[in-house]
Amino acid sequence: MLGVEPKNLHSSIPVPSVQELASLQLEAVPSRYIRDDMESIISTVASDNTLRVPLIDMTKLVDSESQETELQKLHAACKEWGIFQLINHGVSDESLRNMNKQTQEFFDLPLKEKKRWAQKPGSLEGYGQAFVTSEEQKLDWNDMIFLKALPIEDRNLEIWPENPPKFRESLDRYSQDMRQIAVALTRFMAMGLEIETRELCAAYEEGLYQIRMNYYPPCPQPERVTGLTPHVDIPGFALLLDCGDTPGLQVLKDGRWIFVEPLDGAVVVDMGRITEILSNGLYKAPEHRAVVNKSKERRSIVTFCYPDLSFKVGPAMELIKLGSPPLYKTVTVEEYLGCFFNRKPDFPFIDTMKI
Numbered sequence: 001m002l003g004v005e006p007k008n009l010h011s012s013i014p015v016p017s018v019q020e021l022a023s024l025q026l027e028a029v030p031s032r033y034i035r036d037d038m039e040s041i042i043s044t045v046a047s048d049n050t051l052r053v054p055l056i057d058m059t060k061l062v063d064s065e066s067q068e069t070e071l072q073k074l075h076a077a078c079k080e081w082g083i084f085q086l087i088n089h090g091v092s093d094e095s096l097r098n099m100n101k102q103t104q105e106f107f108d109l110p111l112k113e114k115k116r117w118a119q120k121p122g123s124l125e126g127y128g129q130a131f132v133t134s135e136e137q138k139l140d141w142n143d144m145i146f147l148k149a150l151p152i153e154d155r156n157l158e159i160w161p162e163n164p165p166k167f168r169e170s171l172d173r174y175s176q177d178m179r180q181i182a183v184a185l186t187r188f189m190a191m192g193l194e195i196e197t198r199e200l201c202a203a204y205e206e207g208l209y210q211i212r213m214n215y216y217p218p219c220p221q222p223e224r225v226t227g228l229t230p231h232v233d234i235p236g237f238a239l240l241l242d243c244g245d246t247p248g249l250q251v252l253k254d255g256r257w258i259f260v261e262p263l264d265g266a267v268v269v270d271m272g273r274i275t276e277i278l279s280n281g282l283y284k285a286p287e288h289r290a291v292v293n294k295s296k297e298r299r300s301i302v303t304f305c306y307p308d309l310s311f312k313v314g315p316a317m318e319l320i321k322l323g324s325p326p327l328y329k330t331v332t333v334e335e336y337l338g339c340f341f342n343r344k345p346d347f348p349f350i351d352t353m354k355i
């Protein structure tokens, strides 16, 4: 979601739709998208990766016979990767397929129609491109729509698409489904960390759920362009639905960019800074990015999950002992978001949370 350090963090200046650019069938992409500063794009896109992102099975976490072993797997996945695929998460394939279809239909609408729900000046919500704040800034090969979904009072219906006709209804259901996964997962993560579960789960029950739908058109020069610049997410975690079978998401693991292979019916769980802070640095919020493909488009639906605004984000009490002093300050989610939006360019945000 983040990564570039823009000057004005509250708004984004309009740039061309990448989807429209892609439809021009250019042989070369405009220089604003060329990332020859990023050696790693060129070197890893085509490489085969032997390392695999861990797979966690929610039914095994629930079943008392397999719980202990699966909890250990979850704990290790959060510590060593900060990202994993979650299967049997309890949300129906129908809900996932439905949201996928609505998203596809939305991006397939003519540009003029999509612009009915465009970002308004001073806001990051709506259809457009995220965090574009200068004419010189390098751009990602990505169009997106970003919407606050829960709590219901946060919904800005002015920019919730009414076309396709079932979009709103699907997003309503989908956001509640993602909350269900978030709460369940939080309980198991807390069990893995051996910290108190009740308060944390309640905070995610009442939490903030913000959804970003990404569209990555085919790109004539995928080895010189980023779909999404490398970044670390800031929420508790993000739940990512890969909408097809074209890989695009990559995570940085031990200095190598590893593809997260799309897995039908799975949800990718990616730790954000809030979990890193809560676990006093034990769980890592990984750096990740999206790459693009020469002939194939790709879509993803990413739900950013936060505890409620009054929840205190700080290292869990149980993890603070002799030899493990707190590494981060404790602030409410509201203050945390305030710090994020007012952070100084060129100064890593997470460092402002360190003691």
Ligand code: OGA
Pocket: 001, 002, 212, 214, 228, 233, 238, 248, 249, 250, 288, 289, 290, 300, 302
């Ligand atoms: C994001 C993100 C990756 C993807 O939206 O924060 O990391 O594959 N997306 O779309």
Ligand code: NI
Pocket: 001, 002, 231, 232, 233, 238, 288
């Ligand atoms: Ni992200």
